[in-house]
Amino acid sequence: DQQVKQNSPSLSVQEGRISILNCDYTNSMFDYFLWYKKYPAEGPTFLISISSIKDKNEDGRFTVFLNKSAKHLSLHIVPSQPGDSAVYFCAASGSGAGSYQLTFGKGTKLSVIP
Amino acid sequence: DVKVTQSSRYLVKRTGEKVFLECVQDMDHENMFWYRQDPGLGLRLIYFSYDVKMKEKGDIPEGYSVSREKKERFSLILESASTNQTSMYLCASRGILRTSGRKQFFGPGTRLTVL
Numbered sequence: 001d002q003q004v005k006q007n008s009p010s011l012s013v014q015e016g017r018i019s020i021l022n023c024d025y026t027n028s029m030f031d032y033f034l035w036y037k038k039y040p041a042e043g044p045t046f047l048i049s050i051s052s053i054k055d056k057n058e059d060g061r062f063t064v065f066l067n068k069s070a071k072h073l074s075l076h077i078v079p080s081q082p083g084d085s086a087v088y089f090c091a092a093s094g095s096g097a098g099s100y101q102l103t104f105g106k107g108t109k110l111s112v113i114p
Numbered sequence: 115d116v117k118v119t120q121s122s123r124y125l126v127k128r129t130g131e132k133v134f135l136e137c138v139q140d141m142d143h144e145n146m147f148w149y150r151q152d153p154g155l156g157l158r159l160i161y162f163s164y165d166v167k168m169k170e171k172g173d174i175p176e177g178y179s180v181s182r183e184k185k186e187r188f189s190l191i192l193e194s195a196s197t198n199q200t201s202m203y204l205c206a207s208r209g210i211l212r213t214s215g216r217k218q219f220f221g222p223g224t225r226l227t228v229l
Contacts, residue, residue, distance in 0.1 A: 006156075009154070032216050034216070034217065036220075041123075041222075041223070041225070042222055042223065043118070043204055043206075043220030043221050043222045043223050044157070044204070044220045045220070046217050046218075046219070049215075049216070049217065089156060089157065091157075093216045100145060100162060100164060100170070101159060101162065101172070102157075102159075102216070102218060103159075104149075104156045104157040104158075105156055106154060106155060106156035107156050
């Protein structure tokens with residue numbers, strides 16, 4: 001059973017516009033969420049995170065929104081740049097013993113068109 | 115910056131061979147992880163270790179074992195490689211929760227092909 005879902009395998013956006021990547025989760029024990037970015041033939045790199053006590057976290061062009069009641073989070077990239085083209089993974093973590101593990105979604109491939 | 119290195123970027127092995135994938139981190143992190151990444155499946159946790167000589171099974175441990183004799187090194191072992199273990203293998207590390215949070219740092223990955 002997939003606990004973290006990224007329902008869009010791919011997304012294409014024009015350079016300068018907003019990119020919105022979505023993620024849904026089913027496990028109500030998750031209380032911390034992260035986004036990673038991955039280029040081909042490289043390991044994932046951490047992008048931004050959010051705790052369940054917040055509903056928004058911003059870092060430069062990247063903002064993550066969390067809607068706990070809907071078990072939904074989204075990553076906004078504004079403005080999108082060609083260098084943002086990569087696969088984006090949403091990940092979730094629980095508390096206590098569950099904090100060791102990150103559960104990842106299947107990823108969304110973002111293509112930013114110049 | 116945290117550096118996580120993996121012994122090989124690309125590896126080709128034959129079915130039935132014993133395969134060792136090595137991972138080293140330089141940040142004195144307590145926790146280390148092995149994942150595999152397959153198209154359309156995302157990252158799946160194979161094993162993790164929260165301390166030296168300690169190991170815990172992840173979501174897909176079958177066909178794999180691990181070894182952590184030193185804090186900085188975490189090895190993934192395929193006892194008898196099979197073609198369905200062809201994948202990208204990613205190692206990650208993380209410090210203790212109190213100081214490092216839950217962010218994991220990843221190595222560059224090893225693309226393993228089993229023929």
